Amino acid sequence: MDQTSIWLHNFNVDRTLHRLATYVQPSTAAALLKFLVEEENRLGTGPEEVQNSTRRVREGRERIAKISNVIDGMVEHGLMDQEQLSRALSVVTNMREAQRLVEQCHEARSIPQPLSKENIGYDTKPSDQEIA
Numbered sequence: 001m002d003q004t005s006i007w008l009h010n011f012n013v014d015r016t017l018h019r020l021a022t023y024v025q026p027s028t029a030a031a032l033l034k035f036l037v038e039e040e041n042r043l044g045t046g047p048e049e050v051q052n053s054t055r056r057v058r059e060g061r062e063r064i065a066k067i068s069n070v071i072d073g074m075v076e077h078g079l080m081d082q083e084q085l086s087r088a089l090s091v092v093t094n095m096r097e098a099q100r101l102v103e104q105c106h107e108a109r110s111i112p113q114p115l116s117k118e119n120i121g122y123d124t125k126p127s128d129q130e131i132a
Contacts, residue, residue, distance in 0.1 A: 010052055012039045020094045023087045029094045040105040053106035060099040
């Protein structure tokens, strides 16, 4: 894959993660998560890709912690009604699912083996045989 393609795929992954950090309809979130996996699967396992996935794991954890703290503070001070809380929790749920996928991809990318739909997928978890 050439440098332009790598840059484009990295840009798409980052943009998708940012989009999942806002409120989107459940069907849109599912499509974005599927797209996230497809884009991650297109990236290689070289040092630059491992570095980018390490950054995404770190930033994702920080993003989830920050938004969770903001939500907790707003609830504590009565600044959110039930609908706003529901939407906020939906965002956090999407962010956590995206984080799970990013961490799976990072783990697979950090182990010297090619990424495949068999070991990274939205609807599947690795089997015991794949882990061993």
